[in-house]
Amino acid sequence: MSNKVSTIGVLTSGGDAPGMNAAIRAVVRTAIANGLKVKGIRRGYSGLLEEDIIDMDASSVSDIIQRGGTILYTARCLEFKTPEGQQKGAEICRKHGIDGLVVIGGDGSFQGARKLANLGINTVALPGTIDLDIACTDYTIGFDTAVNTAMEAIDKVRDTSTSHERCSIIEVMGRNAGYIALWCGIANGAEDILITERYDHDEAKIIENIKHSRSIGKKHHIIVNAEGIGDSNGMAKRIEAATGMETRATIIGHIQRGGSPTCIDRVYASEMGAYAVDLLCKGESNRVVGYRSGGLVDYDIQEALEMQKDIDQYLYDVSRTLSRSLQS
Numbered sequence: 001m002s003n004k005v006s007t008i009g010v011l012t013s014g015g016d017a018p019g020m021n022a023a024i025r026a027v028v029r030t031a032i033a034n035g036l037k038v039k040g041i042r043r044g045y046s047g048l049l050e051e052d053i054i055d056m057d058a059s060s061v062s063d064i065i066q067r068g069g070t071i072l073y074t075a076r077c078l079e080f081k082t083p084e085g086q087q088k089g090a091e092i093c094r095k096h097g098i099d100g101l102v103v104i105g106g107d108g109s110f111q112g113a114r115k116l117a118n119l120g121i122n123t124v125a126l127p128g129t130i131d132l133d134i135a136c137t138d139y140t141i142g143f144d145t146a147v148n149t150a151m152e153a154i155d156k157v158r159d160t161s162t163s164h165e166r167c168s169i170i171e172v173m174g175r176n177a178g179y180i181a182l183w184c185g186i187a188n189g190a191e192d193i194l195i196t197e198r199y200d201h202d203e204a205k206i207i208e209n210i211k212h213s214r215s216i217g218k219k220h221h222i223i224v225n226a227e228g229i230g231d232s233n234g235m236a237k238r239i240e241a242a243t244g245m246e247t248r249a250t251i252i253g254h255i256q257r258g259g260s261p262t263c264i265d266r267v268y269a270s271e272m273g274a275y276a277v278d279l280l281c282k283g284e285s286n287r288v289v290g291y292r293s294g295g296l297v298d299y300d301i302q303e304a305l306e307m308q309k310d311i312d313q314y315l316y317d318v319s320r321t322l323s324r325s326l327q328s
């Protein structure tokens with residue numbers, strides 16, 4: 001079957017995520033294997049509007065699969081939210097012969113991808129965000145690395161917290177989503193896990209929990225707090241005042257976005273990058289790639305953006321049971 005596109009453009013947009021390089025590499029090499037040309041668009045939609053576009057060949061993506069960040073750089077671009085910006089972006093694609101585009105980013109980037117598809121540029125989006133907050137997929141590029149980085153950091157905080165017999169509040173990223181917090185809370189054996197989707201703002205309950213932990217001889221109290229709840233420093237002061245237990249807040253921050261991707265992020269991002277090119281070769285457009293029930297799937301971008309996602313209730317219940325198992 002002949003290819004429906006001849007030149008593929010690829011860009012990364014929004015927050016970077018470990019594994020984006022693996023996805024770029026897969027897009028470039030799969031396109032070349034299909035006899036297509038590839039152009040890298042640097043700095044997301046910003047770079048598109050500034051025509052920051054480079055030719056890419058197989059060697060442009062050598063030695064990157066193990067690297068965090070994105071070799072194409074990334075940006076957030078206000079101008080691209082306007083119809084004029086989108087029109088200009090589509091014209092620039094046409095000017096450079098880009099008739100197929102792979103956008104790697106989060107839900108905001110998908111909105112831009114949909115607009116370009118509507119303007120006649122065949123576009124496929126890949127979910128690249130550490131937050132796992134994209135409804136149509138059980139996996140997003142970067143989550144696995146980020147959650148492992150956060151888990152290792154929390155283990156380290158726990159060591160010092162135990163030595164000093166302190167309470168530690170550790171804030172993890174996730175924007176409004178609590179996936180990183182929930183997974184770390186379970187993986188680190190936290191005493192309390194505060195996630196945006198379920199938090200009832202009942203600090204008195206946390207304070208009671210800490211007092212109880214102390215009364216049964218626990219040497220530390222680890223609270224994993226989601227970024228969407230925030231206020232970790234304020235919470236630490238209030239908890240220390242109410243319990244008398246020395247309390248420290250640690251905001252892990254952008255370290256969670258960097259670092260060498262895990263094997264899962266390298267392999268799934270590679271598979272998704274190849275799949276995006278396969279879709280474009282078949283003449284598909286306006287699709288977003290996801291991972292569900294052990295395999296790749298793709299959806300209309302608009303449909304994907306309308307889907308809703310919630311924390312897995314069973315996993316949440318398990319986290320509650322396990323963190324409270326020492327209570328009477």
Ligand SMILES: Nc1ncnc2c1ncn2[C@@H]1O[C@H](COP(=O)(O)OP(=O)(O)O)[C@@H](O)[C@H]1O
Nearest residue numbers: 014015076077080081105106107108109111112
């Ligand atoms: N409604 C929209 N229409 C067109 N482009 C958009 C829209 N929303 C976001 N974008 C583009 O996508 C970029 C990245 O979105 P953002 O929400 O910051 O990150 P992410 O893609 O990681 O969720 C924005 O800076 C903007 O250029």
Ligand SMILES: O=P(O)(O)OC[C@H]1O[C@](O)(COP(=O)(O)O)[C@@H](O)[C@@H]1O
Nearest residue numbers: 014015106128129130131173174175
């Ligand atoms: O790097 P910035 O601009 O401070 O953004 C921080 C945000 O980006 C993230 O790290 C990733 O979010 P996106 O993938 O949606 O860009 C969030 O967890 C966090 O809230």
Ligand SMILES: [Mg+2]
Nearest residue numbers: 106107108129
């Ligand atoms: Mg987002």
